[in-house]
Amino acid sequence: MTAAPAYNFAYLDEQTKRMIRRAILKAIAIPGYQVPFASREMPMPYGWGTGGVQVTASIIGAGDVLKVIDQGADDTTNAVSIRKFFEKTAGVKTTTRTAEATIIQTRHRIPEAPLSEGQTLVFQVPIPEPLRFLEPRETETRRMHALEDYGLMHVKLYEDIARHGHISTTYAYPVKVEGRYIMDPSPTPKFDNPKMDMCPALQLFGAGREQRIYALPPYTRVVSLDFEDHPFERTRFDTLCAFCGATGVYLDEVVTDDKGGRLFVCSDTDHCEERRGAGVTP
């Protein structure tokens, strides 16, 4: 019988971490470019954050403070699970406070509080290829990126406008990075796209199943695709958070009864709690 398995600091072996760090460095050197990397099986399923977890596991050190969010919240099941994973395998300090964290792993949101230099935001990415749903073949999409052949994407956005009067992409809204690569911001609502632009924090994107890592170094130009006569519009809510009264933040709609009752609350639980802690109420 085999001896009880023992695992390295932050689960991954050091060789694997070095391989992933090399991919990350390359990604930082070519902002928005998808770097292939030899993604490992992780003890959580593909599609549940294995890319983000591998990136975090490769950059985390004993002194780091980790925050994990899913849908903006620290208490969603998958965020809890990933946070516990690093508590268990790396023994690092964790936090729910955005300002305290050195590494923030996220699925689907960027925190409301502005990030600062020295912080790293790690995105979990399901489909890293922004052109995938226009062209299913990787061989083709890599060629399109190489040649900066993005006509297909512009045609798609144009067709949206022709059909609906506006671009009908609400999340995973494609961006152009430093005027070169079109990049998928992961399925964050387009509300969060402007936060990526000139962000002082390092933004890393990990796609485990698809074996890709990409990055936005601090202070990178990130522009949501649009047209001169149809400029990008950020999602706006015409209501405020029922708990803390915040406006200009992303809100989750909560169904309160079966008679059409609705409540809107902050998607970013930390932001909401900080405001309520400071005594702000609607």
Next chain:
Amino acid sequence: MYVAVKGGEAAIDAAHKLMAHERRGDPAVPELSTDQIREQLTLAVNRVMCEGSLYDPDLAALAIKQARGDLIEAIFLLRAYRTTLPRFGYAQPVETADMQVRRRISATFKDLPGGQVLGPTFDYTHRLLDPALMDKSVAAEPERAAAEAEPVPHVTALLGQEGLIEANASPDPAAAVGDITRDPLAFPAERDLRLQALARGDEGFLLALGYSTQRGFGRTHPFAGEIRMGEVAVSFIPEELGFAVPLGRVTLTECEMVNQFLGSEAAAPQFTRGYGLVFGHSERKAMSMALVDRALRASELGEETGAPAQDQEFVLSHADNVQATGFVEHLKLPHYVDFQAELGLLRQLRAEWDAARQPAADDTPAPMEAAE
């Protein structure tokens, strides 16, 4: 009042506790041991080792027990363990011609050197439920014979003597070994990498793809040249020794398909090959793999392409069941913020739709439109 729609740590812990409880089942029934699984659910253990890419019957049995018999979950457990193991190096290629054969059949020759050896097989059984197995069963002693001293050459080697089948590419011994668990898969992928991906690919997926080629979606005119199952020795050259030392034996199933090929201007007509090799005893998987391997060679052989099984991006990107199950099941994860964005858009689209159809006060609806 809105209490908590978002999950919590306590809920997760409680759910896992409940799952462990369900796994045990009725405590009045004796607990299944991993030894029992390894010895009596051998084919399940084999599949988990094969698609888990780790030859360890004890750990595979443990994974099956822990996964409550869900084999894909068990494969996942084994993979997540395997990936953390240090990589010392690569074993020497195994020689399947020297296999200690427990089963070996050919559908292309009635008799051949080494003979037809049926071995342990479901083939030719009548699939009638056996009530005797409901109780404790005592299997009758099998017939025994001394191991054959006669060599058991591959059928393809026999065909190769006449030049009737394409020669296998002779690999450069100095070339680096491709490894899909250490390098990301890029397209087009060479055959060594394709075979690796197929070997750990989902049995059901490969079965369906292989089947589709038989039904005309990329026909390859296959014959089961040979299927053999048995034990082969594995050896390894440690850097400090410089010569091969035996590591042990593994059970393998190998399938060599012999496929039609008409020849071209440049090449005389000859048979072509499709190859399948898997851990343990799994003929269905080995045969499916061989069919798909051959189908994936269509463009290399200048054949018409376009069928799903001939499309390597399609086949290789979707064959891994650990990837597939993860991504399919990730739809269970919360998607509230994206859904919120879609809700907002849908409400806007509906409002615009309604507004566009709001008849102006002095408008009379056109009867023609109503008739449409």
